[in-house]
Amino acid sequence: MTELVDRCLLLGFEGRTAPDRIRRLAAAGLGGVILFADNLGEPEEIAGLVAALRSERPELLVALDEEGGTVTRLEARHGSSFPDALTLGTVDDVELTREVARSVAGALAKVGANLNLAPVVDVNSDPANPVIGVRSFGADPRRVAAHGVAFVEGTQERGVGACAKHFPGHGDTTVDSHFGLPRIGRGLEQLREVELVPFRAVIEAGVEAIMTAHVHFTALDEAPATLSRPILTGLLREELGFGGAVVTDALEMEAIAGSVGVARGAVRSLQAGADLLCIGREAPQEDARLALQEAMRDGTLATERLEEAAGRVDRLALAARTPAAGEVDRHLGVEAARRAxxxxxxxxxxxxxxxxxxxxxxxxxxxxxxxxxxxxxxxxxxxxxxxxxxxxxxxxxxxxxxxxxxxxxxxxxxxxxxxxxxxxxxxxxxxxxxxxxxxxxxxxxxxxxxxxxxxxxxxxxxxxxxxxxxxxx
Missing domain, CATH: 3.40.50 (Rossmann fold)
Incomplete structure (x- = not known):
């Protein structure tokens, strides 16, 4: 029971050395670890940290948000060598986007990380969006789709898993889900014409993982997408045919923590169809583990659902087990920025x-x-x-x-x-x-x-x- 629960967790920690607790969990079957800027120093230090983690279990996923541009972990101290997605969408050269993605993936592979929580394939419909903005390839669904596919393919060519986000869309919001629960009133037909266009494209291109949005789509369900079975199972799995791993956005974000709480959110997201639960802060992690174990014991969470989720995490880890370090061309970022x-x-x-x-x-x-x-x-x-x-x-x-x-x-x-x-x-x-x-x-x-x-x-x-x-x- 404990191993099944832990296989479905993507956990963060504080500091530049992995705590004993995280290393023990990794050795016992933890699904993955997510690294933030505060965990990372010079490239040699990062590689040492990742090697230490994966020495506990080679199948361990090591994930970063390395979108390029303003969202970077590897280059957080000085700013990324690579451009924002908006820059790439403005230039509108999909081969350049593919090359940027290859280089970003190469940088991850050099330090041993094997899952990039990118690209953002939200359509930035609202120019006042406080959290997506330049992270999106733009406001045109087809342009976002084309560049999202190029980024996914460039990433996965290097043996690094790509995770498109935030399903089914975070681009038409004026609330940042880190600080509150955004609401979108669009119906399913509108979503099919705009928000779902890029997700459908990256699924057809073979994206390994998709991240959920902590957004309440009021016309589709009473729950936010991360906790919604009609959205994660009915829409993503059954209508769009996605068979890869569904990763939650961080459950400690206020949209979830401030509504149902991290522990209850963990149980409900797995019930809804998520596979890998991201909990970046250490404080709520143990409560979430215990809540998941209790839900399995009392039958609230079916063992078959955990087995299905753990199986998808295992397949993702297998696909990204040996990331291939290659050339990292940092001149691409300057080239793209000049052209934009x-x-x-x-x-x-x-x-x-x-x-x-x-x-x-x-x-x-x-x-x-x-x-x-x-x-x-x-x-x-x-x-x-x-x-x-x-x-x-x-x-x-x-x-x-x-x-x-x-x-x-x-x-x-x-x-x-x-x-x-x-x-x-x-x-x-x-x-x-x-x-x-x-x-x-x-x-x-x-x-x-x-x-x-x-x-x-x-x-x-x-x-x-x-x-x-x-x-x-």
Whole structure:
């Protein structure tokens, strides 16, 4: 009983050394371990950690969220060498996306990790989405499908399992499921026309795993998708024909922990049809294990359901047992970012500028890592001056006075989501109509007046590409 339960768990831990408890569970049959940025140091340290874990049981899954762009674990300290999915979708070169995925998978394989919790195949229907945004290939279902397939194929060619997320879609939400329970009112026909298009495509392409969304689809069930049998079994298994492993998003996220709780959520997600339950924080893990064991004892959770789930986890582990390290071409990220930059109006700096950098709160729930335009410009031109703002400045006129006689650049990430940023932009443009605006993240639905440079991304490589373009003679 205990071994069956543990085979269906994907557990996280704190620190850069695996605790004895995790190693004992791994040796006894734990399904997998998920690593976050706090677990990871230099590449040699990461490889040593993974080797120690897999020495307990070679079939152990070692998973990371290595989407590229703002969501990176291997390069969290300095920002990813690879672009956001939005950047790739903007360039719209599926072979480039495939090559990026191969390189990302190669980086995982080099440290021994064998399951990438990527790609995001949510259709970013709402430009105000606080958690998907640049992680999506875009708002066109067919473009998302094409690039999702390319990413899956590039990943799995390296022997690393790909996990498409977040089923059946997290793109049309204005709530981040790390902090609350999003609700979507679309009916099944609308889902088939939009959200399900990329999932159907990656299933046909042979994706090994799919991650659930902690989103309540009010027209389909009373429960969030992660806990919904009509969605995970009826829609995903029976209608779409998916036979691989269903992985839950982290059950300690507020959408689940704050509604039914982690332990009850673990039982209900397995009942609904999930196979591998992700619990990233250590605190609720033992309660979830005990709840699953008790549910098996009292018949609430059928042994056959656990056996089915464990079998799918075993097949996933077998498919990803020997990831193949290969070339990691980090120049691909810069190439993609350069190709994604678009310009409206004249972008020309006659002298080193003053930069006002408006910071957003994106990434708080997902561990995002964006770049800094001010830093990137200063690396290239030390005479650049500027200031970072994460809240409305007390006096915009003072900032404008500081830039008097010099070019002025204002960078903003998704000002349509942050009214204070839009206000600063309007006040700057009133005083300095020629000021260059550099827009990061998802483009504003109402295009900004030129001159404006749009990066179509937020990752370090997108910021570097924007800096290059600004300083171009």
């Amino acid at each position: 930059v678009s310009v409206a109006g004249e972008i020309r700096l006659a002298a080193p500028p003053v930069v006002i950098e408006l910071l957003s709160g994106r990434g708080a729930g997902i561990g995002g890592a964006s770049g800094s335009l001010l830093d990137e410009l200063r690396v290239r031109e030390p005479a650049v001056d500027g200031e970072r703002l994460d809240a409305p400045p007390p006096d915009v006129d003072e900032l404008l006075a500081r830039a008097e006689g010099r070019p002025l650049v204002v960078s903003a990430e998704e000002p349509h989501r942050y009214p204070w940023q839009r206000d600063v932009l309007q006040r700057v443009r009133t005083g300095r109509p020629e000021a260059i605006v550099v827009a990061f993240g998802v483009p504003d639905p109402q295009p900004l007046d030129p001159p404006v440079l749009t990066a179509h991304g937020s990752a370090r490589v997108a910021v570097a590409a924007a800096a290059e373009r600004l300083l171009r003679p």
